[in-house]
Amino acid sequence: MTKKIVVTGIGAISPLGATAADSWAALLAGESGASALLQPWVEELALPVKFAAQSRVLASDLLERHETKRLDPSSQFALIAGREAWADAGQPEVEPERLMVDWSTGIGGVWTLLDAWDTLRERGPRRVLPMTVPMLMPNGPAAAIGMDLHARAGIHTVVSACASSTEALVNAYNHIQSGLADVVIAGGSEAAIHPLPIASFAAMQALSKRNDEPATASRPYDISRDGFVLGEGAAALVVETEEHAKARGAHIYAELVGGSVTSDAYHITAPDPEGSAAARAMKATIEGAGASVSDVNHINAHATSTPVGDIAEYNALRRVFGDAVDSIPVSATKASTGHLLGGAGAIEALFTVKALQERVAPPTINLTQQDPEIGLDVVTAPRELGAGDLFAISNSFGFGGHNAVVAFRNV
Incomplete structure (x- = not known):
C-alpha cells in the first residue's frame, strides 16, 4: 500500500537569509545573494573569480562556540537548517528508532581538510586537530543532525555532486514507503567557498567571471550567461506519513509524491x-x-x-x-x-x-x-x-x- 508522505517542517540558511522564511521572502523580492569576496586570499592568490554567494549570516552567530569548533562549516550549516526545520515541524514526538536522517553534500568538509593540510605543513603533525577526520567526513553533516535529534533509524549521506540533496529527498520518500521510518529529516549542505574549489571550477570554465557585477552574474537562460556563481548554505525538510502528521496535529506544507x-x-x-x-x-x-x-x-x-x-x-x-x-x-x-x-x-x-x-x-x-x-x-x-x-x-x-x-x- 502506497503511503501519503507530507512535508511538515522546513529550514534553511542561505545567501538570501538566515532562515527559510527570510530566504523565501528575499527570493520573491528579486534579491541576489552574490557579492564580492573580501577575504585577503582572493588577491593574495590572484583568483580569477573574486565573488560568490556567501551565507547571509555567519554560522558562528547562530551556534554555540563549542559547536563551531568541532564542526566543519558544512556541518554547521546543516545543524542550523536541521534545527529550524525540526522546530518548524513542531518537534515531533517520535521514537528514535523510527526517526531517520537522509542528508547530502557534494564536496564535504573541504575547509577542514585543507586547513589541516596547511597546519601539518607549517606547524607539524602535533598541531593537527584530533577531530580533523570526523570534521572532514562527508557524513559529518548528517551525523551532526542525527546526534542532535537522536535519530536511530539510520543516518544516511548521499554524495552525487549537484544532484545530491534531491537524491536524498528521493531516498527519504523511499525509506518511509518501505516502512523503515515514520519521520525523516532530509536535505543537504555545502560550504566550499574556498580558494581551491574556486580556482578549480574557474579552470574548467564553469564559473561566471563577471567580477565587476556579482549580483547579475548568474543569468540562467540568458544569451550572455557565462557560468554559475558558487554558493553555500543548507536546507532541510521534515517529511513523514500523512497519518503520523495528522495524528499529532502537524501543519502540512505540501505532499511529497515521489x-x-x-x-x-x-x-x-x-x-x-x-x-x-x-x-x-x-x-x-x-x-x-x-x-x-x-x-x-x-x-x-x-x-x-x-x-x-x-x-x-x-x-x-x-x-x-x-x-x-x-x-x-x-x-x-x-x-x-x-x-x-x-x-x-x-x-x-x-x-x-x-x-x-x-x-x-x-x-x-x-x-x-x-x-x-x-x-x-x-x-x-x-x-x-x-x-x-x-x-x-x-x-x-x-x-x-x-x-x-x-x-x-x-x-
Missing part, C-alpha cells in the same frame, strides 16, 4: 546534450506519482547558468513535455542563491514547496535577453499559479551524470 534517479554515463562533467536520461528521471517521477505531464503546473529548473547545462536541460524538458513546455512556468532560482552544489536541490525543493503553498512561482532574476535556443516560459516576476490542484517538479543534475527529480502536490 522522485526518481537516473544517470547519463556520458561524461564526468558535461551533461548529455540530448538530455535523454534527465528526461527519463522526470518521466519516471511524474508517472510514479500517478500523474501525467499535463498535470505539471510549475518547474523549478536546475538551470545553473552555464552555456551547455541550460541547453541540455531544455532539451530534456522538451523530450518530456513537448510543445506544452512552452506554457509551464519555469523558475531558475540559482540566479538569486548561486549554486549551493550538494545543497542546491534541497533549497530548490524548499522553494518548490513554498511555491505550491503560496500559489506563486518565484522569479528568475538577471534574465535580460533570453537565449532563442531555449523556448521556455521563464518566470521573471512573482507569478500566481492559480486555483485548483497544483503539481510541481524540481530538477537537479550533477557532475558524473547524476540526475535526480522530486515532485510535490499542494494540500
Whole structure:
C-alpha cells in the first residue's frame, strides 16, 4: 500500500537569509545573494573569480562556540537548517528508532581538510586537530543532525555532486514507503567557498567571471550567461506519513509524491546534450506519482547558468513535455542563491514547496535577453499559479551524470 508522505517542517540558511522564511521572502523580492569576496586570499592568490554567494549570516552567530569548533562549516550549516526545520515541524514526538536522517553534500568538509593540510605543513603533525577526520567526513553533516535529534533509524549521506540533496529527498520518500521510518529529516549542505574549489571550477570554465557585477552574474537562460556563481548554505525538510502528521496535529506544507534517479554515463562533467536520461528521471517521477505531464503546473529548473547545462536541460524538458513546455512556468532560482552544489536541490525543493503553498512561482532574476535556443516560459516576476490542484517538479543534475527529480502536490 502506497503511503501519503507530507512535508511538515522546513529550514534553511542561505545567501538570501538566515532562515527559510527570510530566504523565501528575499527570493520573491528579486534579491541576489552574490557579492564580492573580501577575504585577503582572493588577491593574495590572484583568483580569477573574486565573488560568490556567501551565507547571509555567519554560522558562528547562530551556534554555540563549542559547536563551531568541532564542526566543519558544512556541518554547521546543516545543524542550523536541521534545527529550524525540526522546530518548524513542531518537534515531533517520535521514537528514535523510527526517526531517520537522509542528508547530502557534494564536496564535504573541504575547509577542514585543507586547513589541516596547511597546519601539518607549517606547524607539524602535533598541531593537527584530533577531530580533523570526523570534521572532514562527508557524513559529518548528517551525523551532526542525527546526534542532535537522536535519530536511530539510520543516518544516511548521499554524495552525487549537484544532484545530491534531491537524491536524498528521493531516498527519504523511499525509506518511509518501505516502512523503515515514520519521520525523516532530509536535505543537504555545502560550504566550499574556498580558494581551491574556486580556482578549480574557474579552470574548467564553469564559473561566471563577471567580477565587476556579482549580483547579475548568474543569468540562467540568458544569451550572455557565462557560468554559475558558487554558493553555500543548507536546507532541510521534515517529511513523514500523512497519518503520523495528522495524528499529532502537524501543519502540512505540501505532499511529497515521489522522485526518481537516473544517470547519463556520458561524461564526468558535461551533461548529455540530448538530455535523454534527465528526461527519463522526470518521466519516471511524474508517472510514479500517478500523474501525467499535463498535470505539471510549475518547474523549478536546475538551470545553473552555464552555456551547455541550460541547453541540455531544455532539451530534456522538451523530450518530456513537448510543445506544452512552452506554457509551464519555469523558475531558475540559482540566479538569486548561486549554486549551493550538494545543497542546491534541497533549497530548490524548499522553494518548490513554498511555491505550491503560496500559489506563486518565484522569479528568475538577471534574465535580460533570453537565449532563442531555449523556448521556455521563464518566470521573471512573482507569478500566481492559480486555483485548483497544483503539481510541481524540481530538477537537479550533477557532475558524473547524476540526475535526480522530486515532485510535490499542494494540500
